[in-house]
Structure formats: structure tokens, C-alpha cells
Amino acid sequence: MNFHLHQPSGFLAQFIESIVYFDKYSPTHDVEQMLPDGYQDLVIDLTDQPKYIFDNHSLLVKQKCSEAWLSGTRTSLITIDAGGTDSSMMVVRFKHGAAFHFTQFPITEVKDQVLDSDLIFGDKIKILRSDIKTASLVSDKIDTVERFLEQQLLPEEIPSAVTFAVEAIKSNPSTQTIEWVASKTGYSQKHFINLFKKHLGITPKGFQKIQRFQKVVLEIDSTCQINWTQLSLDCGYYDQAHFINEFKAFSGYSPKQYLTVKGPLINYIPVR
Structure with a gap:
């Protein structure tokens, strides 16, 4: 398998x-589950x-995805194709x-959904996919994607109220943080919530819950001996019942079950 992680510089x-x-990724399992993390992803499949x-x-097929798609903000785990043979x-x-x-x-509009990207970008996404496949060097493939993104990008920054709220909630995912952030934006509560939803797909409270859940997942991944009571308190849950119920709502598993099924990568569960 060849793997390349690129982080853009400059305005992008x-x-x-x-x-x-x-490319050349052939997992030993056929199906995997991904936990919600609050992100959106544009996926361009380079195979046929x-x-x-x-x-x-049930693991019955719900949707077929071909060529390219946008995965919206998720509020629960998603069960997907692991990639097959020689995935790229x-x-x-x-x-x-x-x-x-x-x-x-x-x-x-794409919360908890996966949408064919040509419904968003039209034929431009097909041209992009073709150009990526044609480029021989990985650096050229990435440059091609960056040029496409620059052409699509609105010439304005993310609203400062949204950026401020995201960073504040991620650093301290508590209900109190949301109330404090809303009071600092200068917007009415209704306007702030609508602005946040427009850019993240979910309410500030929904994002806070996901980030609190992600804090637990990170702690589980980095801790050998877990004190569940202390962990739930440290991550902002009222009690054990609150912690377990919310964890199951996002992951489909109890915290202890998750320990037995989680994969080597964070937010990743190989199924079969």
C-alpha cells in the first residue's frame, strides 16, 4: 500500500x-465502521x-457510491465498504x-448522508477525477486537487463567530462552553445557532456532544488502564448512565464493548 498525507499551505x-x-490497499476485512467526528469529507474513488x-x-446494502461523493457531518457511526482489492x-x-x-x-442538507458529488459540483468533479487518474506522480495528483479546491473556494474566510465557537467547544466540550460562546459572538442565540448549523451541519450542542465523545475515544486509545468513572467525569458527563447512553448513541457499542472491537486506527472498527 502507498499512503500519502498532505496538509495544504497558504490560504487553502x-x-x-x-x-x-x-493506492494498492487490500484490507483483510470487507466491511468497517467509522465513528462520528464532526468532519465532512470529499471522497474520490480512483477505481471502477x-x-x-x-x-x-443487518449489514444489508443501503447505498451504492461510485466515482466521487461527499460525506456529511455524522451523528452516529457509518458502516462502509472496506475497499476491496487494490483500492485507490x-x-x-x-x-x-x-x-x-x-x-x-x-x-x-447532507447531515448523516453521503451525496454523489456531481450533484454538488456537476461535471467538474468528473474532470477532476480523470485528471487525478491521468497524473503519474502523487505530487501532481495532489496539485490537481488543490487547484480544483482553489477554484471552488469562496473568496472569504469562515465567519469568526463560527471559528471561535469551534475552537472553544473542541478545547472544552461542555454545555457551559456553548452558553459562554453564544454570549461572546454578539449574535442572538437563534442567529448564532443558524450560522453554526449552516457551516457545520449540526447545532452547537450537537457538535459539543460529538467532541465530548471524541475526547473519550482519544482517552481510550491512549490509556492502558481505564477508570471508567473518572474518565466519564473528566470528559464532562453527569454520571455513568449519561456516559454509557451517549457513547452507545454515537458508536452503537457500550464503552467496554468498544474496547473489544476497535481497530488499530482511531474512530475505526473492522467488522468482518
Whole structure:
């Protein structure tokens, strides 16, 4: 497998978290689950094999994805095709609140959905995919994607109120933080919530819950001996019942079950 992680520089760096390219990927499992993290991703499949989304419980096929698609903000895990044999993709991860500046429509419309990217970008995405496949060097493939993103990008920054709220909530994902942030933006509560939803696809409270959940996932990944009671308190949950219920709502598993099924990568569960 060849794997390349690229982080853009310059103006584009304000909007793009990363651009990942890989090829010759043949996992030993067929199906995997990804946990919600609050991001949106543009996925460009460079093979001719369609990929599938499955029901989280029955594992029956729910949706077929071909060529390129946009994965919106998720509030629960998603069960997807692991890639098959010799998988190759380019994945653009937008920073929190940035996808709107490329799609130019409210991200709420793709919350918990995967949308064919030609419905958003038209034929330009097909041309981009062809140009990526034609480029021989990985650096040229990435340059091609960056040029496309620069052409799509609205010539304005993410609203400062959104950026401020995202960073504040990520650093301290508590309900008190949301109330404090809303009071600091200068907007009415209703206007602030609508602005946040427009750029992130979910409410500030919904984002706070996901970031609190992500804090738990990071702690589980980095801790050998877990004190569940202390962990739940440290991450801002009222009690054990609150912690377990919210964890299951996002992951589909209890915290202890998650320990037995999680994969080597964070937010990743190999299924079969």
C-alpha cells in the first residue's frame, strides 16, 4: 500500500484539514465502521469498483457510491465498504465549518448522508477525477486537487463567530462552553445557532456532544488502564448512565464493548 498525507499551505490551509491519497490497499476485512467526528469529507474513488454503505445492524446494502461523493457531518457511526482489492482513493477532509465554502449550500442538507458529488459540483468533479487518474506522480495528483479546491473556494474566510465557537467547544466540550460562546459572538442565540448549523451541519450542542465523545475515544486509545468513572467525569458527563447512553448513541457499542472491537486506527472498527 502507498499512503500519502498532505496538509495544504497558504490560504487553502484555513479550510482543508488534509488531503490523503492511497493506492494498492487490500484490507483483510470487507466491511468497517467509522465513528462520528464532526468532519465532512470529499471522497474520490480512483477505481471502477463501486463502494457500498451498509445498515449498521443487518449489514444489508443501503447505498451504492461510485466515482466521487461527499460525506456529511455524522451523528452516529457509518458502516462502509472496506475497499476491496487494490483500492485507490483521494480523500479531502474539510476543516470544521469549511465545507460550505466549497459546496456553497448549507451543510445541514447532507447531515448523516453521503451525496454523489456531481450533484454538488456537476461535471467538474468528473474532470477532476480523470485528471487525478491521468497524473503519474502523487505530487501532481495532489496539485490537481488543490487547484480544483482553489477554484471552488469562496473568496472569504469562515465567519469568526463560527471559528471561535469551534475552537472553544473542541478545547472544552461542555454545555457551559456553548452558553459562554453564544454570549461572546454578539449574535442572538437563534442567529448564532443558524450560522453554526449552516457551516457545520449540526447545532452547537450537537457538535459539543460529538467532541465530548471524541475526547473519550482519544482517552481510550491512549490509556492502558481505564477508570471508567473518572474518565466519564473528566470528559464532562453527569454520571455513568449519561456516559454509557451517549457513547452507545454515537458508536452503537457500550464503552467496554468498544474496547473489544476497535481497530488499530482511531474512530475505526473492522467488522468482518
